[in-house]
Amino acid sequence: MAFLCRRAASLLKPSGAAPALLSAARLYSSGAQYEYILVEKRGEKKDVGFIQLNRPKALNALCDGLMKEVGEALNAFEADGDVGAIVITGSDRAFAAGADIKEMQNRTFQECYSGNFLAHWDRVSTVKKPVIAAVNGFALGGGCELAMMCDIIYAGEKAQFGQPEILLGTIPGSGGTQRLTRAVGKSLTMEMVLTGNRIDAQEAKQSGLVSKVYPVDQVVSEAIKCGEKIAANSKIVSAMAKEAVNAAFELSLTEGNRLEKRLFHSTFATDDRKEGMTAFVEKRKASFQDK
Ligand code: HXC
DSSP states (O other): OTTSOHHHHHHOOSSOHHHHHHHHHTBOTTOOBOSSEEEEEESTTSOEEEEEEOOGGGTTOBOHHHHHHHHHHHHHHHHOTTOOEEEEEOOSSEEEOOBOHHHHTTOOHHHHHHTTTTGGGGHHHHOSSOEEEEEOSEEETHHHHHHHHSSEEEEETTOEEEOGGGGGTOOOOSSHHHHHHHHHOHHHHHHHHHHOOEEEHHHHHHTTSOSEEEOGGGHHHHHHHHHHHHHTSOHHHHHHHHHHHHHTTTSOHHHHHHHHHHHHHHHTTSHHHHHHHHHHHTTSOOOOOOO
16 A cells, blocks of 8 residues: 555545545545546556546446546656556446446537547557556447557457447547557448447457457456566667557558667667666676666
């Protein structure tokens, strides 16, 4: 509990241990208090930022407040020099069942357009540190889009992915038509987006949407392990690697290769590149300083 801020202690209520612990778990050292998510640092070295969506009654429907909190937690982890990777997860039943339909039900076009509705969701895809989605249960609509904004997706055996917006008379609005197409190709994306059909974890693995499938109770721990592995590397070089891979979705092959080469050259400006290669030659483990 060392990572929790002092304010947590002052908020502990005398009315029983469970709520008190819950209050504490909702606080991260930034001092922010969260209503819809649980935030902590995980891993042996506490170097993996962990965000758990926590609106169980609504199957983690992504209301505005929840996504604002996710953005705040990401900002805190991005600024935390000890954190080298971030894991986002939900519950066993639902990663997230989509944007909050009840919240959207009466919105007008004018409100959506003028307020740039959902623009702040993009924060998930602009974080420099690697983000892993650990998905159990439903990842539908905005939930599937949230997972796809992450860099790596691990799925539990009972996970289901879908873009069912068409059944609500709308279409994906946070990258579903774009990221899903890039991940699984046109035919399967069209089928999912036009019919609302879901795919299960195995289909998601076969089609390239997720990289690993685990038993339900192991997805989060495996995602944390992956996060720890990433966090053991140089944070600055990991950010460059992430930037280079993401460029593959934006640039032509020639431009992408040019950017990769420039970033590769840039690693030679870091102490960590020197340390990594020196450690290899000296037959010892590298000790990266993120410089
Ligand atoms: C608000 C939701 C919700 C959602 C579930 N709930 N999904 N509330 N927004 N997206 C609420 C239900 O209203 C219900 O609360 C409770 O969660 C449990 O849901 P049930 O339907 O009773 O559970 P179940 O029968 O097990 O069915 C699970 C489900 C179904 C298949 C996931 O809930 C469902 O189809 N949900 C909607 C999925 C969806 O269409 N997602 C896309 C949303 S649009 P109450 O209190 O009413 O009992 C979207 C647009 C993205 O994401 C645009 C860009 C981000």
